[in-house]
Amino acid sequence: MGRWVAGREPSAKQYTRVSARRRIEQVFNAAVLEILDPIEIVDLRIAVLTGEDANPPAIAVACDSLGQLDLGWIETGEAPTPWRAAAYAALGETLGTALPIFGYQDLFDEISMYYWDGEIDDEGARQSLIAYHGLSAEELEEQTMPSEMNARRPDWMIGANAAKPAALPKGLREALCQLRDAHKALKRLPSDRNAWHFDTDILYEYVPGIEECSSLPPLTLVPFDEFARELDDVARHGMEMGFMDVCGICPLPDVSRIDDWFASLRLGVQFLLAAQDLVRFDPPNP
Known part of the structure; x- marks a missing residue:
């Protein structure tokens, strides 16, 4: 990192060890903040990690936001x-490339394992609750079944309801194209x-010990109003032990990789800005 900063300085200058470290942090942080500054839908932070056992240093991108992502006009x-539905589906298909986030199917799968031992239909869930949890017929009536959980989804959460691109207004179609193009560019790295x-x-x-954290990401696309109980259930471990909030981690075996890292950081930010623009688009009614 020091060689990278030195290469950006306009002229050579002598530093003490302490002042050199401070200067390195100052230059690196300023470069990172300049790139991340336009993002408002999530709070991101960067951590430089020291390698052990001959590992090179690495840089991690982490997410400090927690809970439901603001879906703007898509939800309200x-x-x-x-x-x-088209906009929601596009976010669900792409955002996981850059953010630690889970969607409805992830939530359903977690709840299925938590309550119904992996069953996904009502009859299987009932049999599981009887066989493994010893519930009576009266107690079964009080339990949430898979069909009831699925029925709570608003229509805009259901992919089958999404309009084809040709049926969308031009502005929305362009916003979706920008999102998918930025996503493809990020995936090509x-x-x-x-x-x-x-x-x-x-x-x-x-990061020793991070395996103790919940494997659940801190962000979700699932609306809290409709699925508060389920989200609380699956998030309990994360609230106690921490969530898997890392977006990405990149070891840097050579100083030349730092410029590559910054280039990829910019691509990811361009993708997140496309998602941000989509959430804020709010197309007029026809």
């Missing part, structure tokens, strides 16, 4: 349901030069 607007690449094995090497 008055646009036609097919438009809202090689994993070893990608600030947003998440690798559990690498993370465990650099």
Whole structure:
């Protein structure tokens, strides 16, 4: 990192060890903040990690936001349901590339394992509750069944309701295209030069003890109003032990990789800004 900062300085200058460290942090942090500053839908932070056992240093991107992502007009607007469903589906298909976030199917799978031993239909869930939890017929009546949970989804959460691109207004269609193009650009990055690449094995090497955290991401696309109980249930471990809040981790075996890291950071921010623009778009009613 010191060589990278030295290469950016307009002229050579002598520093003490303490002042050099301070200068390195100042230059690096300023460069990072300049890139991250436009993002408002989530709070991100950067951590430089020291490698052990001959591992090179690494840089991690982490998310400090917690809870439901603000969906803006998609959740609370008055646009036609097919438009809202198309935007919601696009976010669900792409955001996980850069953010630690889970969607409805992830929540359903967690609840299925938590309550119904992996069953996904009502009859299987009932049999599981009887066989493994010893519930009586009266107690079964008080239990949430898979069909009831699915029925609580607003229409805009259901992918089958999404409009085809040709049926969308031009502005919304363009916003979705920008999101998908930015997502494709981010996906094309090689994993070893990608600030947003998440690798559990690498993370465990650099952050001892993080395996004690919940595997659940801190962010969700699931609306809290409709699924408060389920979200509280699956988030309990994370609230106690911490969530898996890392967006990506990238080891830097050579000083040249720092510029690659910054380039990938910018690509990820461009993608998140496209998502931010989509959430804020709020198309007018036809």
